[in-house]
Amino acid sequence: MNITNWWKYLLAVLVVGASGVIFMGFRTYKDAPPKPDFVSSSGKEVFMPASIGRGQLVFQKYALMEYGSMFGDGAARGPDFTAEALHQIAVQMNDYYGRELTSGRSEELTQIEKDGISVRVKRELKTNYYDRERGIVVLTEGQAYAAERLVEYYRSKFKGDHRESFKPAGYITDESELEDLAAFFFWGAWVCAAERPGGESSYTHNWPYDEYAGNIPTPSVILWSVIGLLFLIFGLGAVLCVYGYYARSAGLQSQVNEKPVNSENVSSYVPAAGQRATYKFFAVAVVMFFLQIVAGVLTIHDFVGFTTFFGFDISEYLQITITRSWHVQLSLLWISICWIAGSIFTLPSIHRQEPKHQVTLINVLFWLLVTVVVGMLAGCFMGPKNMLGDHWRLLGNQGWEFVELGKLWQGFLFVALIIWAVIIYRGVKPALKGQSAFFLPYWILYSVVAIAVLFMSGFVAGPNTNFVIADFWRWCFIHMWVECFFEVFTTVIIACYLVFMGLITRQAAARVIYLATLLFLGSGLLGISHNFYWNAKPAALMAMGSVFSTLQVIPLILLTIEVWKFARVPDYSLGRRSENAAVKGTSFGFSEAFLFLIAVNFWNFFGAGILGLIINLPIINYFEHGTYLTVNHGHAALMGVYGNVSIAAVLFCSRHLIVSGRWNVRLLRSSFWAINVGLLLMVALDTFPAGILQFKSVVENGYWVARSQEFILGGPFQVLTWMRAVGGVVFFVGGVIPLLYFMITRLNSLKAAMN
Numbered sequence: 036m037n038i039t040n041w042w043k044y045l046l047a048v049l050v051v052g053a054s055g056v057i058f059m060g061f062r063t064y065k066d067a068p069p070k071p072d073f074v075s076s077s078g079k080e081v082f083m084p085a086s087i088g089r090g091q092l093v094f095q096k097y098a099l100m101e102y103g104s105m106f107g108d109g110a111a112r113g114p115d116f117t118a119e120a121l122h123q124i125a126v127q128m129n130d131y132y133g134r135e136l137t138s139g140r141s142e143e144l145t146q147i148e149k150d151g152i153s154v155r156v157k158r159e160l161k162t163n164y165y166d167r168e169r170g171i172v173v174l175t176e177g178q179a180y181a182a183e184r185l186v187e188y189y190r191s192k193f194k195g196d197h198r199e200s201f202k203p204a205g206y207i208t209d210e211s212e213l214e215d216l217a218a219f220f221f222w223g224a225w226v227c228a229a230e231r232p233g234g235e236s237s238y239t240h241n242w243p244y245d246e247y248a249g250n251i252p253t254p255s256v257i258l259w260s261v262i263g264l265l266f267l268i269f270g271l272g273a274v275l276c277v278y279g280y281y282a283r284s285a286g287l288q289s290q291v292n293e294k295p296v297n298s299e300n301v302s303s304y305v306p307a308a309g310q311r312a313t314y315k316f317f318a319v320a321v322v323m324f325f326l327q328i329v330a331g332v333l334t335i336h337d338f339v340g341f342t343t344f345f346g347f348d349i350s351e352y353l354q355i356t357i358t359r360s361w362h363v364q365l366s367l368l369w370i371s372i373c374w375i376a377g378s379i380f381t382l383p384s385i386h387r388q389e390p391k392h393q394v395t396l397i398n399v400l401f402w403l404l405v406t407v408v409v410g411m412l413a414g415c416f417m418g419p420k421n422m423l424g425d426h427w428r429l430l431g432n433q434g435w436e437f438v439e440l441g442k443l444w445q446g447f448l449f450v451a452l453i454i455w456a457v458i459i460y461r462g463v464k465p466a467l468k469g470q471s472a473f474f475l476p477y478w479i480l481y482s483v484v485a486i487a488v489l490f491m492s493g494f495v496a497g498p499n500t501n502f503v504i505a506d507f508w509r510w511c512f513i514h515m516w517v518e519c520f521f522e523v524f525t526t527v528i529i530a531c532y533l534v535f536m537g538l539i540t541r542q543a544a545a546r547v548i549y550l551a552t553l554l555f556l557g558s559g560l561l562g563i564s565h566n567f568y569w570n571a572k573p574a575a576l577m578a579m580g581s582v583f584s585t586l587q588v589i590p591l592i593l594l595t596i597e598v599w600k601f602a603r604v605p606d607y608s609l610g611r612r613s614e615n616a617a618v619k620g621t622s623f624g625f626s627e628a629f630l631f632l633i634a635v636n637f638w639n640f641f642g643a644g645i646l647g648l649i650i651n652l653p654i655i656n657y658f659e660h661g662t663y664l665t666v667n668h669g670h671a672a673l674m675g676v677y678g679n680v681s682i683a684a685v686l687f688c689s690r691h692l693i694v695s696g697r698w699n700v701r702l703l704r705s706s707f708w709a710i711n712v713g714l715l716l717m718v719a720l721d722t723f724p725a726g727i728l729q730f731k732s733v734v735e736n737g738y739w740v741a742r743s744q745e746f747i748l749g750g751p752f753q754v755l756t757w758m759r760a761v762g763g764v765v766f767f768v769g770g771v772i773p774l775l776y777f778m779i780t781r782l783n784s785l786k787a788a789m790n
Contacts, residue, residue: 041473041549042472044553045549045552045553045556048553048556048557048560049556049560051560051561052556052557052559052560052561053560055560055561055564055579056511056560056561056563059507059563059564059567059572059576059579060507060511062572062573062575062576063503063504063507063567063572063576064504066231066571066572066573067501067503067504067571068226068231068238068501068503068571069165069167069170070084070087070088070222070501071084071165071170071171071172072084072170072171072172073171073172073174073182073221073222073225074171074172074173074174075173075174075176075179076173076174076175076176076179079179081174081179081182081183082182082218082221082222083218084170086214086215086218087215087218087219087221087222088499089212089215089218089219090215090216090217090218090219090220090222091219091498091499091502092215092498092499093207093212093213093215093216093219094116094216094219094434095428095432095433095434095435095498096418096419096421096427096428096434097206097207097356097419097421097434098356098357098360098415098418098419098432098434098439099113099116099356099434100434100435100436101355101356101357101359101360101363101432101436101439102201102355102356102359103115103116103119103742104116104117104661104742105117105223105502106223106226106227106239106242106502106503106506106569106570106571107242107243107569107570107660107661108436108506108566108570108661109436109661110355110359110436111661111662111663111665111666111742112334112337112338112355112359112747113201113742113744114199114739114742114743114744115243115661115738115739115742116220116223117220117223117224117226117227117239117243118227118243118245118738118739118742119199119220119739119742119743120185120217120220120221120223120224121160121223121224121227121228121243121245121248121250121739122245122247122248122737122739123181123184123185123188124160124178124181124182124185124221124224124228124248125156125157125160125181125245125247125248125249126247127177127180127181127184127185128156128159128160128177128178128180128181129149129152129153129156131176131177131180131181132152132155132156132177133148133149133152136148136152153247155177156177156248156249157248157249158249159175159177159178160178160228160229160248160249161228161229161230161237161249162229162230163229163230163231163232164229165229165232167232172225182217182221185217185220185221186213186214186217188217189213189216189217189220190210190213190214190217193205193206193207193208193213193216194207194208194213198744198745199743199744199745200744202337202350203348203350203351203354206354223502226238226239226503226571227239227241227242227243227250228248228249228250231573234574235253236253236255237250238571239569239570239571240253240255240256240568240569240574240577240657241253242568242569242657242660242738243569243660243737243738243739244657244658244733244734244737244738245737245738245739246737247737252654252657255574255577255578256577256653256654256657257653257654259577259578259581259582259653260581260652260653260654260655262578262581262582263581263582263584263585263651263652263653264585264652266582266585266586267585267586267588267589270585270586270589271589271592274554274589274593275593278593278596295536295537295538295605295623295624296535296536296537296623296624296625297623297624298623298624298695299624300537300624301624301625301690301691301695302695304691304786305786305787305788305789306383306691306692306786306788306789307383307387307389307788307789308389308393308394308788308789309379309382309383309389309393309394309397309462310379310380310383310688310691310692310788311692311785311786311788312394312397312398312401313376313377313379313380313397313688313692314688314689314692314782314785315401316372316373316375316376316401316404317372317373317376317684317685317688317689317778318778318779318782319372319401319404319405319408320369320370320372320373320376320681320685321369321685321774321775321778321779322775322779323365323368323369323372323408324365324369324678324771324774324775325771325772325775326361326365327361327362327365327366327369328763328766328767328771330358330359330361330362330365331358331362332763332767333349333353333358334355334358334359334362335756335759336349336350336358337350337354337355337358338747338753338756339753339756339757353416354419356419356432357415357416357419357420360415360419360432360439361411361412361415363436363437363439364411364415364439364440365408366673366674366678367437368404368407368408368411369681370673370677370678370681372404373681373682373684373685374524374528374681374684375400375404375451375455376684376688377528377681377684377685377687377688378455378459378479378483378528379397379455379458379459379462380684380687380688380691381479381531381532381535382458382459382462382463383462384535385462385463385466385475385476386462386463386465386466388465389462390461390462390464393458393461393462396454396457396458396461397458399454400451400454400455400458403447403450403451403454404448404451406444406447407440407444407447407448407451410430410441410443410444410447411439411440411441411444413430414430414431414432414440414441414444415431415432415439417430417431418430418431418432418441419431419432427441428441428442428498429441429442429443430443430444433445433498434498435505435509436509437509437512437513438493438509438512438513445493445494448490449487449490449491449494452486452487452490453487455483455487456480456483456484456487459479459480459483460480463476463477463479463480473545473549474541474545475530475531475534475541475544475545475548478527478530478545478548478552479527479531482520482523482524482527483524485520485523486516486520486521486524489511489512489515489516489520490512490516492508492511492512492515493508493509493512495508496508496509503570503571503572506570507567507572510563510566510567511563513566514559514562514563514566515559515560515563517673517677518559518562518563518587519555519556519559519560519562519563521677522551522555522559522590523548523551523552523555523556525635525676525677525680526547526548526551526552526555527548528680528684529632529635529680529683530544530545530547530548531544532625532628532632532683532684532687535687536605536623536624536625536629536687538605551590554589554590554593555590557586558583558586558587558589558590559587561579561582561583562580562583562584562586562587563580564576564577564579564580564583564584565580565581565583565584565651565656566580567580568580568653568656568657568660569656569657569660577653580651580653581652581653584651585648585651585652587647587651588644588647588648591639591640591643591644592640592644594636594639594640595636595639595640595644602633602636605623605626605629624690625686625687625690626700627686627690627700627703627704627707628683628684628686628687628690629683630704630707631679631680631682631683631686631707632679632680632683634675634679634707634711635675635676635679635680635683637675637711638671638672638674638675638676638679638711638714639675639676641671641675642668642670642671642672642675642676642718643668643671643672643675643676646664646667646668646671646672646718646723647668647672649664650664650665650668658730658733658734658738659726659730659733661738661742662726662729662730662733662741662742663722663725663726663728663729664723664726664727664729664730665726666722666726667718667722667723667725667726670714670717670718670722671714671718671722674714675711675714678710679710679711682707682710682774685778686703689778689781691786692785692786693781693784693785693786694784694785694786697781697784699777702773702776702777703773703774703777705769705773706769706770706771706773706774706777707770708769708770709765709766709768709769709770709773710766710769710770710771710774711770712762712765713762713763713764713765713766713767713769713770714762714766715762716761716762716765716766717759717762717763717766718762719762720755720758720759720761720762721755721756721758721759721762722759724755725752725755725756728751728752728755729741729746729752732746
């Protein structure tokens with residue numbers, strides 16, 4: 036494969052992708068729903084823009100996105116507040132007009148009268164009364180009445196005297212905060228119901244599904260689902276055709292190395308000082324992995340209340356808004372720390388001589404990351420408990436799912452990423468002289484710099500930014516990391532490790548990385564639009580999302596085609612051909628780390644690919660968005676792909692650092708099987724069937740029902756949640772705890788660094 040002019044293709048992909056994202060941003064700002072002044076027909080102010088803005092701050096301050104969701108984005112324990120508010124408004128409007136019609140008479144409403152009222156309510160909800168020049172929405176009498184009742188509803192919900200109440204009672208008690216919060220949710224319901232000016236559907240394309248409020252799928256939702264499938268089949272055929280042409284030169288076995296690293300090589304390896312300094316990163320990361328699972332268990336308690344069997348309710352002290360914030364942030368941070376340390380570890384293998392003060396920089400980076408983690412744990416606890424006063428956003432929880440870090444800790448993390456990029460640059464710089472831009476160390480540098488630069492998108496939106504616009508930047512941060520450049524970085528790290536394992540040549544690795552980059556960026560940059568189906572973005576973004584989100588599965592299918600070859604690479608390199616060689620052979624020095632890399636391929640296809648594809652088409656996502664099918668995909672993809680590759684990095688690097696007599700093959704292999712079988716059991720016994728059950732409820736009863744306390748606390752959902760314990764025990768007891776034990780007990784068994 037001649038890659039001399041291939042920069043043109045990569046540049047084209049980047050230009051097209053970046054242009055598409057800029058277009059999405061432009062349309063997001065241009066078409067964002069306003070925050071109007073809601074007034075009654077008599078001119079009385081109902082909800083002012085300032086009240087809506089303050090309500091958004093209350094929503095963030097108390098981390099309610101870790102309990103419920105807004106426009107379907109957030110947690111799945113509580114309701115979707117927009118769907119709940121919309122249905123409550125429709126109920127109260129029907130009640131108001133019904134009582135108005137029966138006033139002064141003893142007869143109850145006839146069915147014809149009820150139908151007439153229902154039609155009137157739907158028409159009033161769908162009609163957009165927004166006056167752009169005056170910046171007001173004149174509410175009908177029914178809407179104004181419903182707005183008053185909505186305030187009472189949320190007062191009772193958070194004070195604890197309601198069947199849909201937040202537990203524990205009294206989470207929010209300030210009357211003005213509750214009124215502002217109701218204003219924010221009323222605005223969200225209006226965005227979901229009122230037709231966009233010049234359009235035939237609401238700002239959210241008639242999401243959420245609620246026939247009682249007049250929200251049903253639009254024709255464009257169905258149309259773009261069909262078109263998305265057509266593009267998937269066409270794109271898959273085209274890519275497979277190209278793959279078939281280049282497979283011999285681009286595949287993982289295109290240039291298999293004949294000298295893999297064996298156990299003796301690893302035992303005699305003497306690490307550089309910078310490499311030895313990375314072990315503490317991995318040890319801390321595994322401790323965080325352990326704490327993440329503990330936080331997840333505490334979060335599940337809020338669903339089933341298992342600690343009440345021991346005579347106390349842990350949620351009285353640790354609300355779900357705290358435990359879930361810990362669970363999410365710890366997962367992101369321990370994985371990130373593994374990747375940071377894993378990439379730093381490779382530097383002496385690229386150029387043996389370490390730059391001056393490199394170890395000092397590595398140690399500074401370590402303590403900065405520790406500060407971020409400790410600050411996050413404290414802030415996510417103190418913020419929602421209202422212990423930080425006006426500094427809740429700076430030191431506590433920002434209130435955005437996946438971007439929970441207080442601004443100070445977020446700033447520290449950004450500094451850490453810059454230091455990381457500096458360390459990588461200093462380490463690879465001597466090896467770059469006279470090399471092609473596609474030289475393997477360049478790819479490490481490219482991906483690290485891209486991750487650091489994209490982190491800046493998390494600083495754009497402020498607390499008072501229109502929620503729809505802020506959510507655009509939140510998804511730029513999440514999606515571009517997880518489904519774009521993290522995918523590229525994963526490929527780079529895996530390719531580097533295969534080179535350093537002695538399994539493939541650097542030339543082959545560079546080619547695989549290049550092709551993967553084209554595919555991941557080609558589908559991933561524009562694939563961000565599938566996150567914008569229902570959060571008040573224009574129809575053009577739905578069209579883009581339907582096409583490019585389905586195309587994201589193509590590179591994952593290609594990885595699956597390569598997986599068998601990938602699994603056999605050590606055998607090909609060692610010259611073995613027997614069916615059980617991978618199991619029987621003990622010469623290969625990295626068999627435990629390699630097991631986790633094989634698992635990455637499986638979960639990439641199953642967790643990210645299959646479980647992601649089934650929820651990405653607009654017509655399916657319309658009913659599914661924010662249900663347990665999303666939770667199912669998220670857990671399988673994040674832990675299955677990024678978790679496994681992170682553990683592979685831990686074991687690959689630790690194998691070089693720990694004296695051979697202290698390496699425990701049996702423990703690590705049993706940990707591998709427990710983690711992956713446990714994850715599969717959690718998916719099969721809980722998250723997937725629970726998601727299907729919830730999806731069915733949405734289709735049959737409406738979205739608000741499937742997200743209600745009545746559904747979550749209902750028998751079938753509770754049984755499935757308890758069933759998760761089967762996989763959870765296997766995962767935690769058989770996988771995480773042994774891995775933690777191994778890493779902690781080997782702290783004093785490290786090789787001496789090279790002098």
